[in-house]
Amino acid sequence: MFAVRAATVRFGHTLALDDVTVEVPGGSVVAVVGGDGAGKSTLLRALAGEVPLDSGTIEAPPKQRLGYLPASSGSWAALTVTQNIDFVAGIYGLAGEELCARRAELLDRASLTAAAGRLAAQLSGGMRRKLGFIMAVVHRPALLILDEPSTGIDPVSRIDLWRLVSEAAASGAAVLMSTTYLDEAERAAHLVVLDGGKVLVQGPYDEVRAGFAGVVTQTGEPVRPEWAWRRGRVQHEYWPGAGPPPGATAVAPDLEDIVIALSLARRNAVLS
């Protein structure tokens, strides 16, 4: 079990993480979701040791057993796919036949075998993210930290990436990943919803849904615009305390509704 406990991080006057506790058990995927500036990357970088805490504790493995995919490409553009993998593997002490076998296995799983000799700069966005993923797992880390691994890539590559993430967890790694795709987050064993550096809710998806308080209604014209958001052609509106007005159409909230509703509740509470 790896964890961030009661972590607070400030950047100047900005509170990036506010008393955040997240546990990442081995063999499971923990997904961190939230809007821009919610604190997702800061949480991941804190666990990776890249951001010092103002208070709180970090329980993480030594660097030798940590794998990290940053939000950027995570690979060296002027090196080939093979050279990128070999460079990182060399730092972790992998060499010879062990490296060849591991590289071949990962390239095959990521469908990158045909691109092994291509420069990273010549890869598509999705292929480059998969290369970054391979570089993060080549040494079989105990803790794998992935910062928005699937952002900006096509749906097929997203499926490939998710399969790779699931395989890493199935083989025992503790995986902490941030994502902006809520359908991805729903598949994780544990969800963490962040907003403004605070944990709004966390737990398995079903528990998060079951524990959601209040009612979400569907409407054409919201009664309180500050509590409403657009979903397709209609608007959804959140009623956290008292129930909706008579005649309003309640809907079963999905994860997107829950994340937005809880974020609005926090922001409106801050404003009031």
Place this chain on the structure above:
Amino acid sequence: MIVKEFRELVRDRRTLGLLIMMPLLLLVIFGYAANFYVSSIETAVVGPEASHAAAALPPLFNVTVTQPSGTKADAETLLQGNKADVAFVTGQTPVLALVNGSNLFAAQSAVAALNKEGGKVDTQVLYNPGLKTSWVMVPAIIGLILTFIGTIITSIGMVREREAGTLEQLAVMPIKPSRVILGKIAPYFLVASIDMIIVTVLGIVLFGVPFNGNPFAFALGAAIFLFVTLGLGVFISTISQTAGQAIQTAFFFLLPQILLSGMIFPLEAMAAGVRWIGYLLPLTYFTMISQGIMLRGAPISSLWLPFGVLTVMAVVVFTGATLRFRRDLAPGRPASPARKEPAAGETVSTA
């Protein structure tokens, strides 16, 4: 559009600084430093009539050494050690004037003045008999190339890691910051060294520039100087987020070195208010070393000052820059008591 452009410009402090500082810098440099005429020539007078001859010299010759017991060999030693631009050897007729050709502009002024004396003085130009500009420029150009590679190319290479986000990845890997820095600068050190050899050989072959001194002493001076420039490159990379910023900042370091190191305009001809800037620049000292060794065959013992200054600069700049870079690679590492590894029983096994 104009308002938008002004807003962007105001927030781009480096470009703004370049736009405001550069004209001021150029004005100061070309106003006070751009002077090829040397009005005071450091002079030594040796031989039995040294005192009498020193008193009789025109004001252009600023006598700093008078040795009545000195010989021609002593005069040559003074010139080789760059203790004087001209050395008069008295006790013979006509008086022998030895001119240090490695200080080109002082030598040109001295020769012009001595030619007016007619047959009273026998003038011999040492180390650069033809007073060729290329002979003094090539040793200085070697320094400029080392500065270019060390400062601009290195800083761009380092900043590229930051831009691509791979620096962040290196930071979480089990590799010591010192090895990252060493791995990053070693190729530039090697390339700069090869460039230096090529330029030196081409200078000798194409321009006939002599190499009279000890190549190992020259290599040592170049290596120390390279550490200064690489340190500057690393430092620039720590204060730049993009390659464009790195180039802009490196330009601030490079331009004064070209104009105020004595490479183009002689230091002794500059106004005192500007000359001191030249004495703060590493290229000034490397030029002293390269010209001294290549043209005058000067031993390290007579070049202790530039060697000493460059060594201090190398230690200070390189250490400071690498510590800053190290801080980028390992933020909060020294003060991370809140970070611990889970107990053995709690850790998951690796996949």
